[in-house]
Amino acid sequence: xxxxxxxxxxxxxxxxxxxxxxxxxxxxxxxxxxxxxxxxxxxxxxxxxxxxxxxxxxxxxxxxxxxxxxxxxxxxxxxxxxxxxxxxxxxxxxxxxxxxxxxxxxxxxxxxxxxxxxxxxxxxxxxxxxxxxxxxxxxxxxxxxxxxxxxxxxxxxxxxxxxxxxxxxxxxxxxxxxxxxxxxxxxxxxxxxxxxxxxxxxxxxxxxxxxxxxxxxxxxxxxxxxxxxxxxxxxxxxxxxxxxxxxxxxxxxxxxxxxxxxxxxxxxxxxxxxxxxxxxxxxxxxxxxxxxxxxx
Amino acid sequence: xxxxxxxxxxxxxxxxxxxxxxxxxxxxxxxxxxxxxxxxxxxxxxxxxxxxxxxxxxxxxxxxxxxxxxxxxxxxxxxxxxxxxxxxxxxxxxxxxxxxxxxxxxxxxxxxxxxxxxxxxxxxxxxxxxxxxxxxxxxxxxxxxxxxxxxxxxxxxxxxxxxxxxxxxxxxxxxxxxxx
Numbered sequence: 001x002x003x004x005x006x007x008x009x010x011x012x013x014x015x016x017x018x019x020x021x022x023x024x025x026x027x028x029x030x031x032x033x034x035x036x037x038x039x040x041x042x043x044x045x046x047x048x049x050x051x052x053x054x055x056x057x058x059x060x061x062x063x064x065x066x067x068x069x070x071x072x073x074x075x076x077x078x079x080x081x082x083x084x085x086x087x088x089x090x091x092x093x094x095x096x097x098x099x100x101x102x103x104x105x106x107x108x109x110x111x112x113x114x115x116x117x118x119x120x121x122x123x124x125x126x127x128x129x130x131x132x133x134x135x136x137x138x139x140x141x142x143x144x145x146x147x148x149x150x151x152x153x154x155x156x157x158x159x160x161x162x163x164x165x166x167x168x169x170x171x172x173x174x175x176x177x178x179x180x181x182x183x184x185x186x187x188x189x190x191x192x193x194x195x196x197x198x199x200x201x202x203x204x205x206x207x208x209x210x211x212x213x214x215x216x217x218x219x220x221x222x223x224x225x226x227x228x229x230x231x232x233x234x235x236x237x238x239x240x241x242x243x244x245x246x247x248x249x250x251x252x253x254x255x256x257x258x259x260x261x262x263x264x265x266x267x268x269x270x271x272x273x274x275x276x277x278x279x280x281x282x283x284x285x286x287x288x289x290x291x292x293x294x295x296x
Numbered sequence: 297x298x299x300x301x302x303x304x305x306x307x308x309x310x311x312x313x314x315x316x317x318x319x320x321x322x323x324x325x326x327x328x329x330x331x332x333x334x335x336x337x338x339x340x341x342x343x344x345x346x347x348x349x350x351x352x353x354x355x356x357x358x359x360x361x362x363x364x365x366x367x368x369x370x371x372x373x374x375x376x377x378x379x380x381x382x383x384x385x386x387x388x389x390x391x392x393x394x395x396x397x398x399x400x401x402x403x404x405x406x407x408x409x410x411x412x413x414x415x416x417x418x419x420x421x422x423x424x425x426x427x428x429x430x431x432x433x434x435x436x437x438x439x440x441x442x443x444x445x446x447x448x449x450x451x452x453x454x455x456x457x458x459x460x461x462x463x464x465x466x467x468x469x470x471x472x473x474x475x476x
Contacts, residue, residue: 127319131311155350155382162316162352228393235397237353237390244389 008038008071015042015049016185018254018291019263024049026283028056031068035060040072047179047194048254048291050084051116054177055198055287057091067093084179085115111143113181119168119195121176126169133165133178134158144182147189147296148249156245157193163238164195164290171231172199172287191294198287202257205231217260218278225255225262246292257288267295297335299328302347313349321358328363335372338467340476342407346378356383356390364402364464373464373476376417377407384410384417391418405465405476416465423448423456431466431475438472 009030014023031037037053045053060068070092073081078097081087087094117133120126137144141154161178168176176197183190202224203217212229214220223229225243230236246253246266253264263277301324305312308323315324328343335341343363345351351359360374367374379387387404395401395418403418405428410417414425415432423446430445431437437445443453461468466475 123319127317130317131314134314134316135311152381155380158314158316158350159352159382159386162314162350162354166317166354228389228397235393237357237386237393240393241353241386241389244385 006034006036008036008069009034010038010040011042013041013043015045015053017046018048018256018261018289021049021052022282025052025056025285028059028283028285031056032060032063035064035066035068037068037070038072039070039074039077042074042077045077045080046183046185046190047084047181047192048196048289050081050086051177051179051194051196052285052289054086054089054091054116055196055285055289058089059198059286061091067091069093070095073097083110083115084113084181089116089118089177111140112183113144114140114179117178119165119176119178119197121169121172121174121199123169126165130162130165134161137161137180144180145191145294146182148191148294153249156249160193160242160245160292161195163242167238167288168195168197168199171205172197172201174199174287176287189296193292194290196287196289198285201287202231202255203260204258216278216280217258218262218280221255221257221260221262222276222278225253225264242290242292249294252291252293252295254291254293255288256282256285256290258286259284297331297339298342298344299331301328301343301345304328304331305348313347314352315348315355315359316350316352318354318358321355324355325359325362328359329366332363332366332370332372335370337371338373340373340375341367342375342377344377345380345383348378348383349380351380351383351386353386353390356387360387360404361390361394361402364404367464373405373467375405375407375476379406379408379410379417381411384412387417388412395419401463403463403465418465420460420465421456424460427453427457427460427473428465428475431473434475436472436474442473 009027011024014020057068073095075097082098174197178195180193206212224239228235228237228240250267255262259282261279265275269275304327308327310320391402403416403420405416439450439454443450457473460466466473
């Protein structure tokens with residue numbers, strides 16, 4: 001069995017948003033050695049953390065050829081992960097609490113989320129999946145986007161889903177995942193769309209474009225968001241479009257790629273001061289992980 | 297010629313209401329091209345997007361940008377109808393990027409006034425916009441009409457209108473300019 005005899009890595013309760021999840025990513029090397037994740041201290045998991053955890057498990061599976069284990073998973077989190085199809089991906093061995101949780105019925109009325117969906121890296125299959133996800137999103141949008149609901153907002157999200165999913169098969173050279181959920185955190189309602197992969201990442205993707213000069217990884221991410229640059233074509237539109245939509249919706253855009261991240265707080269843009277934040281020198285994690293959030 | 301894009305998409309087994317991804321754009325382009333073989337020289341081809349909610353930038357690139365290139369080569373004009381707000385934004389963004397990188401502007405006229413309050417999509421100047429608006433109302437005018445309406449010198453008016461005709465957002469016929 002995977003991870004047998006290995007000491008479990010106890011992860012902190014830092015799965016509440018993309019920024020705090022950095023603490024878990026800093027444990028990535030230990031997790032890759034151990035293959036056992038002790039979740040006893042975790043009380044809450046939001047979609048970005050969930051998808052990133054899945055990618056960590058997938059990296060372990062690819063490197064070691066066996067599934068990683070989650071132990072001491074609190075029952076309510078087991079139910080949540082089960083609900084989001086986390087274990088369906090076959091990356092982790094299913095913890096006992098999750099098996100027990102399986103007895104819980106899935107509410108057909110739960111339209112506040114789109115379960116974890118794999119985005120293939122082959123064009124044809126990927127397009128089928130993107131079309132299905134968008135059709136499902138259109139169906140569930142009145143509930144997912146209840147607090148932001150207008151036709152243009154739904155169309156904006158359709159564009160974002162389409163652009164980001166296409167980036168996975170066009171640029172990452174890997175498969176990825178999508179998840180979407182509206183949830184409550186304190187007094188806030190949050191709608192969070194997550195589209196992530198563990199492929200080659202933005203910096204490596206631009207390695208073949210020596211004409212594009214940048215200082216740090218985060219700077220390149222900002223260039224990709226604000227200028228129509230492309231690693232494959234003369235110019236590109238996808239990320240620029242996503243960025244301009246995030247701005248129109250006054251949302252929060254978070255992009256992490258390899259050892260850098262960028263956060264754009266468009267909900268604070270009209271207040272004086274900075275709204276775009278770079279971070280470099282983070283723990284290395286391959287691929288590109290993106291979260292777009294609206295809050296109300 | 298009027299081309300009902302939703303109908304063409306259905307014929308290609310493309311799921312509606314959204315036109316997204318490059319392969320979808322390529323498939324549609326091939327299907328529209330087939331129909332264009334029946335278009336006459338100098339004809340206006342109205343692409344009707346009724347029933348389409350989102351056209352993403354990949355699809356704009358593969359479908360509209362290529363059709364505009366085709367219109368330059370084969371001598372026809374393109375006009376859009378029933379473009380949704382988000383599609384307008386996506387088209388505008390692609391046309392802007394294209395124009396910046398290729399140093400050749402592209403724009404397209406539309407049947408109805410857009411969210412941008414313009415009868416076209418693309419990176420045109422205010423003076424160019426005024427001329428398109430003027431022709432939308434008056435349908436046909438010569439350089440002197442445009443010059444007296446806009447207060448521009450006739451040389452300048454001729455240069456601008458010729459530029460608009462070269463990117464095919466208006467027609468030039470016997471020295472007159474005609475709205476598409």
